[in-house]
Amino acid sequence: MLLRAQTANETPAALFERATKYEGCRIVAPVQFEPADQPLTRSELQAAVPFGIGSSFEVSAIRQAIQNLYATGRFSDIAVDVRPEPAGVVVRFVTRRAYFVGRVVLAGVKPPPNTGELASATKLRLGYPFHDADAVQATESLQALLRSDGFYRPDITRQISFDTETDSANLAFDVATGPRARFAEPLITGVPERSDQSIIRATHWQRVYGLLGWQQVTQARIRQGLENLRRYYEKHNLLNSRVTLARLEYNADTNTVTPTIDVRSGTKVSIEAPGAHISERQLKQLIPIFEEHSLDPDLLLEGQR
Numbered sequence: 001m002l003l004r005a006q007t008a009n010e011t012p013a014a015l016f017e018r019a020t021k022y023e024g025c026r027i028v029a030p031v032q033f034e035p036a037d038q039p040l041t042r043s044e045l046q047a048a049v050p051f052g053i054g055s056s057f058e059v060s061a062i063r064q065a066i067q068n069l070y071a072t073g074r075f076s077d078i079a080v081d082v083r084p085e086p087a088g089v090v091v092r093f094v095t096r097r098a099y100f101v102g103r104v105v106l107a108g109v110k111p112p113p114n115t116g117e118l119a120s121a122t123k124l125r126l127g128y129p130f131h132d133a134d135a136v137q138a139t140e141s142l143q144a145l146l147r148s149d150g151f152y153r154p155d156i157t158r159q160i161s162f163d164t165e166t167d168s169a170n171l172a173f174d175v176a177t178g179p180r181a182r183f184a185e186p187l188i189t190g191v192p193e194r195s196d197q198s199i200i201r202a203t204h205w206q207r208v209y210g211l212l213g214w215q216q217v218t219q220a221r222i223r224q225g226l227e228n229l230r231r232y233y234e235k236h237n238l239l240n241s242r243v244t245l246a247r248l249e250y251n252a253d254t255n256t257v258t259p260t261i262d263v264r265s266g267t268k269v270s271i272e273a274p275g276a277h278i279s280e281r282q283l284k285q286l287i288p289i290f291e292e293h294s295l296d297p298d299l300l301l302e303g304q305r
Helices: 013-022 042-048 059-071 115-122 132-148 196-203 219-235 280-286 288-292 297-304
Strands: 002-005 032-034 075-085 088-097 099-107 155-163 168-176 187-191 242-251 256-264
Touching: 013 059, 013 075, 042 059, 059 075, 059 088, 099 115, 115 132, 115 168, 132 155, 132 168, 187 196, 196 219, 219 242, 219 256
Parallel strands: 032 088, 099 168, 187 256
Antiparallel strands: 002 075, 075 088, 155 168, 242 256
16 A cells, blocks of 8 residues: 655545544564665664564554654655465555756757856756656746747747755756847827828838838837837827837748737827027926926926925
């Protein structure tokens, strides 16, 4: 009979109830540990398992032994095999060693994203417990980060090596990014009150006004393009305009990304200082709403001072 626990506090009740039929039976052989290469010494294992040959089999003692072993932090999985023999029972612990995140190496990516951003995306932190699912999650997070910087078709190969000397899991991610996607002509929605071409030109996503096609897609370029567009509207005194990136649509056939930008131009703001000999440029420097890019009544009052 195999008793398994995923954590120190998680022991399936039904299995232990069935094990009670061996309660009181004599343990007729030394307690075994599999595999032979254990993260604890023999004396440490014996200290954690409070029974041995000649002892009576007790479910409570099995529970305590599992808790003791998990408490060392050196195991990720523990199962106990109880096998009946003519004179009693044989007890065998089948364990899986716990590993911790060691080296994480990433190669093959031309920034952006940079190495720090890639490492952060994996969420693999040095010295933290490592589980197989962590490597899958790290790969998925890397793919998402690469997509955000224009690499929509990355091929990520991962290798994991386990070091039993240090209980560390060392991971290497080799990335073949493929070509970075380029912008396609954006779709403009909302109430822009400006021509599509004027809006597109303001983003600077075209190369030399479109004569050389479109720029490559990166997170920074997307953010800067939207900020350029907001400033374009502000220059026209449309301070309560709203510019929102609604979505990015990828075309695998052309390896291009079409942004949809929702624009609400708002109303034009006109501020005058009758009787004062002051240029429009100086006025904008003195009135905080232009500096803060916000049509806030408090900022208008601040400008009066």
